[in-house]
Amino acid sequence: MSDFVQIVVYGMTVGSVLALVALGYNLVFATSRVVNFAQGSMLVVGGFVAFAFIRAGVPLWGALPLATLVGAGVGVAVDMAAIRPLRDFDPGTSVGWILTTFSASLVCLDVVKLTIGAEPRTIPALAESVFGWRGSTIAGIPVVPADVLIVLSALVLMVVGEYVQRHTMAGRALRAVSQDRAAASLMGINPRQMVMASFAIAGALGALGAVLLAPRLFVKFDNGLLLGIQAFVAAVIGGLGSTRGAVLGGFVLGFVGGILRVMSSAGGQYEPLVIFVVFLLVLVVRPTGLLGAPVVEKA
Amino acid sequence: MATAHLPVVKVPRFHAPAAVTRFVPLFALLAFLVWFANVPGAQRSWLDIGVEATYLAAIALGVNLLTGYTGLLSLGHAGFFVAGGYAGAVWAPQWGLSPWFGLPVAFVFGAAMGGLLALLCCHLRGFYLTVVTLAFGSLLPALVVVLKTVLGGPTGRTVDHPLDVGALPFAHGDSYRGLFILSSVLLFLTLGLCWNLVRSKWGRASMAIRESELAAEASGVGTYMQKVSAFAISAGIVAVAGVVAAERFLLVSPGAGSQEQSFRYVVVIALGGLGTLAGPVLGAFSITFGFGISWVQTHLVNQQGLVFGLLGLIGVGLAPEGTMGNIRKLRERRAQPPVIDEAEALASSIAAQSALRTMDTGDTPALELMSLTKRFGGLVALDNVDMVVAPGSVHGLIGPNGSGKTTLLNLVSGAAPASGGRVLIGGRDGGQASAHRRAASGIARTFQNLHLWKRMTVRDNVLVGCHRSLRSNMFQSALGTPAAHRNEQAARAKAESLLDLVGLHGRGDQLAGSLPFAEQRRLEIARALASDPDLLLLDEPAAGLHPHDLQELLALIKRLKLTGLTILIVEHHMELLMKVCDRVSVLDFGQKIAEGTPRSIQRNKAVIAAYLGTDAA
Numbered sequence: 001m002s003d004f005v006q007i008v009v010y011g012m013t014v015g016s017v018l019a020l021v022a023l024g025y026n027l028v029f030a031t032s033r034v035v036n037f038a039q040g041s042m043l044v045v046g047g048f049v050a051f052a053f054i055r056a057g058v059p060l061w062g063a064l065p066l067a068t069l070v071g072a073g074v075g076v077a078v079d080m081a082a083i084r085p086l087r088d089f090d091p092g093t094s095v096g097w098i099l100t101t102f103s104a105s106l107v108c109l110d111v112v113k114l115t116i117g118a119e120p121r122t123i124p125a126l127a128e129s130v131f132g133w134r135g136s137t138i139a140g141i142p143v144v145p146a147d148v149l150i151v152l153s154a155l156v157l158m159v160v161g162e163y164v165q166r167h168t169m170a171g172r173a174l175r176a177v178s179q180d181r182a183a184a185s186l187m188g189i190n191p192r193q194m195v196m197a198s199f200a201i202a203g204a205l206g207a208l209g210a211v212l213l214a215p216r217l218f219v220k221f222d223n224g225l226l227l228g229i230q231a232f233v234a235a236v237i238g239g240l241g242s243t244r245g246a247v248l249g250g251f252v253l254g255f256v257g258g259i260l261r262v263m264s265s266a267g268g269q270y271e272p273l274v275i276f277v278v279f280l281l282v283l284v285v286r287p288t289g290l291l292g293a294p295v296v297e298k299a
Numbered sequence: 300m301a302t303a304h305l306p307v308v309k310v311p312r313f314h315a316p317a318a319v320t321r322f323v324p325l326f327a328l329l330a331f332l333v334w335f336a337n338v339p340g341a342q343r344s345w346l347d348i349g350v351e352a353t354y355l356a357a358i359a360l361g362v363n364l365l366t367g368y369t370g371l372l373s374l375g376h377a378g379f380f381v382a383g384g385y386a387g388a389v390w391a392p393q394w395g396l397s398p399w400f401g402l403p404v405a406f407v408f409g410a411a412m413g414g415l416l417a418l419l420c421c422h423l424r425g426f427y428l429t430v431v432t433l434a435f436g437s438l439l440p441a442l443v444v445v446l447k448t449v450l451g452g453p454t455g456r457t458v459d460h461p462l463d464v465g466a467l468p469f470a471h472g473d474s475y476r477g478l479f480i481l482s483s484v485l486l487f488l489t490l491g492l493c494w495n496l497v498r499s500k501w502g503r504a505s506m507a508i509r510e511s512e513l514a515a516e517a518s519g520v521g522t523y524m525q526k527v528s529a530f531a532i533s534a535g536i537v538a539v540a541g542v543v544a545a546e547r548f549l550l551v552s553p554g555a556g557s558q559e560q561s562f563r564y565v566v567v568i569a570l571g572g573l574g575t576l577a578g579p580v581l582g583a584f585s586i587t588f589g590f591g592i593s594w595v596q597t598h599l600v601n602q603q604g605l606v607f608g609l610l611g612l613i614g615v616g617l618a619p620e621g622t623m624g625n626i627r628k629l630r631e632r633r634a635q636p637p638v639i640d641e642a643e644a645l646a647s648s649i650a651a652q653s654a655l656r657t658m659d660t661g662d663t664p665a666l667e668l669m670s671l672t673k674r675f676g677g678l679v680a681l682d683n684v685d686m687v688v689a690p691g692s693v694h695g696l697i698g699p700n701g702s703g704k705t706t707l708l709n710l711v712s713g714a715a716p717a718s719g720g721r722v723l724i725g726g727r728d729g730g731q732a733s734a735h736r737r738a739a740s741g742i743a744r745t746f747q748n749l750h751l752w753k754r755m756t757v758r759d760n761v762l763v764g765c766h767r768s769l770r771s772n773m774f775q776s777a778l779g780t781p782a783a784h785r786n787e788q789a790a791r792a793k794a795e796s797l798l799d800l801v802g803l804h805g806r807g808d809q810l811a812g813s814l815p816f817a818e819q820r821r822l823e824i825a826r827a828l829a830s831d832p833d834l835l836l837l838d839e840p841a842a843g844l845h846p847h848d849l850q851e852l853l854a855l856i857k858r859l860k861l862t863g864l865t866i867l868i869v870e871h872h873m874e875l876l877m878k879v880c881d882r883v884s885v886l887d888f889g890q891k892i893a894e895g896t897p898r899s900i901q902r903n904k905a906v907i908a909a910y911l912g913t914d915a916a
Contacts, residue, residue, distance in 0.1 A: 035426045085616030095372040096615045098429050099569055102374065102562055103611030110605035225558060229434050236427070269444045272437040279434055280419055283427060 002139040007258035013147050013216055015254020016154035017209040021231035022238070022246035023161060024202030029240055030178035031191070031198040034097050038078045038105035039206055040228015046071045046207025047219030048112045051121045060124060064211050068204045075203020078104045079196050109224060120220035123211060125149075150212045157205070162243055174198070178241075226272070233279045239289025248290060253278075324577055325490070332483045336469070336476060345591075346475040350547055352587035353482040354540040357489040359567045359579030361536025366565055367574035368497055369529040370509030375416075375432030376537050377560035378439055379409045381553055383538025385450065388545035392460035399462060401542050402485075409538020410531040417530030421523055424512075436558040443553045455552035458545050482543050486580075489536055492777055493576055496532070499776035499783065500762075500769045500790075503755070505529055506574070507763045510752030517712060517750075519738035519767035519830050528773055537564075559604060566607050570614045572623025581622060586610075631810070663726040665690045665834050665865035666711065671720035673706050673889075680706045682889040683720065688834070693856065693866045695876040695897070698886035699909055704869045705747065707886070708836055711867070712744045713737035725833060739767050743832035745823040747839045747869075753812030757803060757822055760811050761794040764829025794829065801825040801855060817848035824855065834865045841872040853878055877901070885909070 021039060028036045050067035054060060082100035125146035128134060135144035165171035176184040177194040185191050210219065217223060234253050238245020256274060260267035282289065335349050358380065365371050387405030392398045420431040443450050450456065464470060464477030496502050504525050507515035516522050545551045567586055572578025589595060590603075599606055618625055666688040673681040681703045688694045698704050709715040711722055713734040722729040724740050743764075752760055769790050771783035798807055801821040806814065811822060820840060827835055837856075841849055849872070856879050859866060870876055876883060876897060883900045885893040887909040893900055900906055 035430070081612050081616070085612075095366065095370065095425075095429075096569075098372050098374075098426055099562075099565060099611050099615050103566070103608040103615070106559065106562070106604040106608035107612070110602055110608065114602065114605075225433075226437065229430070229437060232430055233434070236430075266444065269441055272434070272441045273445070276434045276438055280431065283420065283423055283431070287423065287427070 002141050003262045005139045005141040005143075006262050007255060009141060009143055009147055010216075010258030010261060011251060011255035013150045013254070014213065014257055015251035016151045017213045017250075018227070018231045018234045018253055019247045019250025020154050020157060020205045020209045020212075021227065022235040022250050023158065023243065024205040025232055025235045026241055026243065026246050027174075027198040028195075028202050029235075031174060032083065032195045034083060034101070035232065035240075036078065036199065036202060037098060037101040037228075038082070038108060039202055039231065040226075041105040041108045041224045042071050042074065042203050042206025043210040043213075043227050044219070044221055044224040045074050045108050045112055045210075047123065047210035047214055047223070048116045048121065049207070050211045050214070051123055051219055052116045054123065060126065063123075064126070064208070067211055068208050071207025072200040072204040074108060075199040075201070075206075076196055078108075078203070079199035081107075083195065083199075084192075105224070105228075109221060113221070118221060120218050122218055123214035125215040126212070146215050150216075153208075153212065157208075158243070158247060165243075170197075229272075230275060233275055236279065236289055237282050239291040242289065242291045245289050245291035328580065329487075332486075336479055336483075343475045346479050347547070348587060348591035349479045350475075350482045350543065352584050352591075353479070353486045354543045355564075355567065355587055356580045356583035357482075357486045358537050358540045358564055359571070359583045360486075360489050360493050360576070361533040361540075362564045363533075363568045363573065363575075363579045364493060364496065364505070364536075365529045365533040367568060367572075367578075368502060368509065369505040369526060371421075371526060371529070372426075372429045372565065373432040373530070373533075374429055374558050374561045374565070375434075375436040376534065376564055377556045377558070378436050379413055379534040379537045380541040380544065380560070381439065381551065381556035382412055383409045383541030384545035384551035384555075385456070385541075386538065387542035388458045388461075389456050389551055398460050401462070402539055405538040405542045406535040409541070410535030412538075413534020414527055414531035416534075417527040421526040421530065432561070433558055436556065436561060439553050439556045450553060451551075453553065455550055455554070458549045458551065461549055462546050464546065478543070478546055481546075485539060485543065489539075490576065490580070491779075492532075492536075495779040496773075496777050497576065499787065500766060500771060501525075501528075501773050501776045503759050503763045504766055506755050506759070507752050509574075510754055511750045513714070513734075514746065514750035514752065515763065516734040517714065517738060517744055517746075518764050518826060519735050520763065521735050532777075559607075562611070563603075563607055566611045566614065569621055570610060572621030572625075572627075575621070575623035575627070578621050578623035661690060663690065664688060664723070665692075665725060666867065667723040667726075668707075668711075669721040669723065671707070671710060671722065672718050673703070673710060673715070674718045679889050681710070684886070684889070684891050686884055686891065686894070688865060688867055689881070690865055691860075691863045692881040693860055693868065693879050695880035695883035696867060696869045696886065697871070697873075697876065697883060697900075701888075702886040702909075703889040704886055705838060706889075708744065708838055708867075708869055711737075712742055712836055735767075738830055738832075741831075741833035742836065743827035743830045743834075744836035745820075745827050745838055745840060747842065749819055749823060751811045751819055751823060751826075753810065755811060756807060757798065757809050757811050757814065758791070758794050758807035760822055761797055761825050761829050762790055764797075764826040765790040765793060767830055797825045797828055798822075800828070800858075802851060817844055817851075820844065820848075820852070821855070828859075832864070834867065835859070837866060837868045837870075839870055840868065841870055841875050849875065873901075 021043065024039050024042070025035060028034060028039070046067050049070045050063045053063035053066050058066065078101065082104040083097060086096055086100065125144065126149050127145050133145060135142060137143070165175060173184070173189045174194055176187065176189060177191045181191050230253050231250070234249030235246050236249070237252055238247070238249035253275065256278065257268070257271055260271055260274060332353070336346070338345065362373065362376050365373055383405035386408035387401035388398070391401040391404040396404065416435060420428055423431065443453055462481070464481050465472045465474040467477045467480050470477035470480055504515065504520045507518065507520055508522050508525060512522050544555070567582040568579045570586070571580070571582025590600070614621070664687045668684055668686040670683040670685060671681055672679070672683055684707065696704055696707065706715070710717045713729070713736065724742060727740070729737060729740065752763070769786050771780070771786045775783040795807065798804060801824055803818060803822060803825065806818070811819065814822060824837070824840070840852055844852060853875060856866065860879070868876070868880065880897050882894065883897050884891055885900060885903070885906050892905045892909060893903045895903070
């Protein structure tokens with residue numbers, strides 16, 4: 001029973017953050033047909049920037065929106081530096097954008113290292129108590145308000161995101177660009193703006209995810225690539241471009257991580273191995289993901 | 300028939316670099332390396348940098364085969380670097396082999412690992428493949444924990460039986476010099492290997508995949524295995540470099556296998572020039588020697604991520620084709636396009652007809668469709684279509700938009716699987732074959748919206764078409780055997796006469812993308828003919844053509860027919876169909892509604908109704 005609770009707690013918290021980051025991948029992919037290889041480094045940037053604000057005396061509830069804002073700014077910077085200079089390119093056949101977004105991620109990481117430092121850090125939990133509830137122990141496993149907050153805020157963000165995409169003008173414009181760029185720009189939508197907005201939102205989601213996850217996985221540089229890849233795998237498992245798919249994929253990987261950690265204390269070490277196998281299996285059996293639609297190329 | 304007309308070729312050609320000038324960079328590199336090894340008072344640290352520069356250059360050349368030529372971006376190749384180090388410098392001597400055997404052992408081990416990974420993931424497109432390689436790179440830290448005894452944990456394993464590099468010729472017992480000599484020799488071997496490969500059938504097939512996988516498959520290139528072989532060779536080369544690095548530090552450390560290192564390889568190539576041979580060497584040398592400068596070493600050595608990141612951003616953003624790519628572009632811009640004399644072009648076109656074998660047309664239908672069906676979900680795109688194409692005939696296929704013409708062509712050429720029914724090619728069942736196997740059984744096609752390999756020369760486009768008739772395999776090409784050379788010469792001669800045939804005499808050295816539209820159309824036909832097809836599928840060859848170009852196309856199709864080639868044309872252009880077709884089939888909503896001579900089709904009520912609506916009849 002305690003194993004089960006531990007798996008659920010880990011799976012729900014880590015899974016919901018993976019889902020958030022995966023949504024960032026989806027959003028950027030939708031507007032630009034590009035996978036932002038710098039998305040993982042947003043987790044690092046967001047976490048360290050929040051830490052730096054807190055160290056400078058900003059209260060946690062102020063540091064969170066500030067870090068999110070910085071994340072959005074870095075997202076825009078990545079777009080300006082890595083995507084815009086390439087101008088017209090076909091993301092399907094050229095590889096330049098993979099290089100530039102990965103370059104941007106290395107630059108982001110090193111800038112953080114130089115300005116804030118390279119050691120792993122911690123950020124205190126967002127709340128010690130919610131309505132007087134200070135956490136309880138279920139079957140010997142402590143469940144604290146921060147865990148519930150992570151899951152709740154991730155869920156709220158997903159619902160809001162889905163609502164905005166479906167029921168607002170901006171959301172419709174975004175979907176129009178993702179389905180037919182040329183037609184959208186003929187309707188007066190500026191696709192470049194949509195791409196930039198998607199990079200900004202993806203950056204913000206990454207930074208937010210980092211702060212939410214900090215009590216559980218710390219703020220450290222290894223997280224960038226590891227969680228970045230995991231979130232991408234989550235997006236692919238669910239089907240790149242599908243919102244529900246991203247959430248599903250995030251939780252699947254979160255629970256996989258939880259199960260591994262319960263099975264052995266060193267289980268986390270095996271995580272890349274297991275995820276690699278899962279990833280390959282999904283790509284071999286169902287390359288379009290569990291909830292994605294197949295793409296047909298016209299001859 | 301008109302051999303007496305065979306004109307004296309006076310068309311000015313592109314300035315082809317003489318064999319001597321082509322080798323100048325190679326001699327310059329050799330001279331530089333010899334000078335470098337003999338710099339008076341050369342310091343050990345200086346030679347050490349030389350070792351790194353040369354093996355990084357070899358790595359870059361290897362990765363370039365995959366990324367620059369085949370168009371697949373790997374961010375996991377540093378894993379093969381470490382694997383090569385373990386296999387060649389640690390395990391092989393442990394098994395009692397001479398340490399020198401470590402080099403081939405590393406190559407084979409790396410190539411096998413690379414091939415295995417590629418077998419698992421080469422069906423993926425674009426960035427999916429890159430992410431798999433990224434994830435592959437993150438396996439190493441996990442493996443280090445799992446296989447602690449074999450890999451030696453995070454600190455790695457020492458090299459207990461180092462190579463006796465001091466005993467190499469010219470090393471004079473100095474192991475630093477010896478290692479530099481070894482590394483330089485390996486660089487030259489790698490250069491030779493890449494040189495042979497990229498100029499062969501193998502290299503053209505790779506570039507064809509980079510430019511358009513669909514068209515490569517239709518030209519008989521087995522794209523999947525081609526990608527796997529590119530992956531394997533590049534991994535093997537990187538693994539050998541891993542042995543040199545292990546000898547340099549006398550240590551194999553798993554830390555060198557990180558994705559950042561893999562990324563470094565690609566940045567090195569991107570700065571020098573993707574898809575060139577000089578580029579990777581240039582990039583590797585300038586970056587290694589740049590970091591060798593003592594100021595850089597003291598100030599920037601801990602900010603390599605920043606430096607390489609910025610180099611990647613600036614390099615790819617400003618000059619997507621790298622230094623060598625830009626030099627090539629400048630050279631192309633300066634060269635004048637050749638002036639073509641139309642009368643001469645026509646004469647050589649007629650003369651070149653002998654390039655096509657004349658086929659005896661038997662009685663077996665060239666193509667027979669038996670209740671062929673294709674469903675896309677609930678939509679029936681083709682509904683039980685029966686059709687017979689007589690050998691040696693020109694058969695037209697018409698129908699309103701969305702009637703299933705292109706779908707039929709895709710099923711016949713193997714680009715898409717049928718949902719039901721059979722395709723008989725020359726009386727044999729085509730099975731559920733893939734496009735490149737259909738190409739091998741004698742079917743060639745052109746595409747409605749041109750799938751040429753635009754960044755390859757006109758000649759290379761046609762040469763890829765010869766892919767399946769070129770018998771030499773990858774190993775013969777890599778070693779440059781006489782047989783491979785002879786095959787290559789024969790294929791080149793054939794390509795020239797095919798270009799003559801379609802009226803592209805003297806254009807062989809131009810990039811395909813720089814041809815005018817009508818000539819690109821004809822180049823596609825030449826490429827299709829290069830595979831010696833029995834059946835040629837033309838998908839709307841007249842679409843978008845000027846009336847003048849249309850007449851040339853008509854003449855070309857008639858000339859092709861004279862050789863006994865069977866042709867199936869999908870077309871809207873009625874005039875063309877009426878003039879060249881023996882029979883015409885009509886599709887509407889996926890069903891065949893009429894078939895007959897062009898005249899009878901013109902008067903057929905059902906056809907008129909399908910095109911103009913029932914009231915018109």
